Amino acid sequence: MSIGLEADLAPNPATQASLDASATLQPWPHILPEQVRALAQILASSTGPLALPAIEARFKSKGPWKKGLPRILDTLEALGRARRERDGWRS
Template identity: 55%
Template sequence: MDQAQQADLALNDPAQDAKPVKAQKTAPAANGLEPQAWPATLPDQVRAVAAVLAGAPAALSLEAVEAHFKSRGAHKKSLPRILDTLEALGRARREGDGWRG
């Protein structure tokens, strides 16, 4: 098997998809976009987090979800509860240390 075939198999490895994506503090959000403002109302916050999870190609760690939003840390307090709520509603599920929409 040549290197190109090995690289193609590595890209299509389902085990890689199950690993949560870690966020880097200095990089844009995991989707390559600049972080969005944290919505002011709870319904908008739930919609925004659900959209982030739905658009992610792999499970996202809590830190990776946090990296999609900018604020002075207010969202960090409510984000775990929002993820738990989305899970209870069937809009998110835990995969290892991450979340998937």
């Protein structure tokens, strides 16, 4: 007996495309203004709060770039471009 759960389990093409687009890693910018812009864009494109590890997962780079993320997020918060929530950060 089918109760229609198969339709609920099938991936929604629009949702899948959105997930695929957000899963694309972007290089971490080298200069501060571009870093601020990149973080602001990630937060603005998110449908909900993003925890720090989720934000880190959007970028690829070598070196200690992750250490600067909290400072940039705090700066965006001070400028009114981000806000800290219990579950993470959002625009």
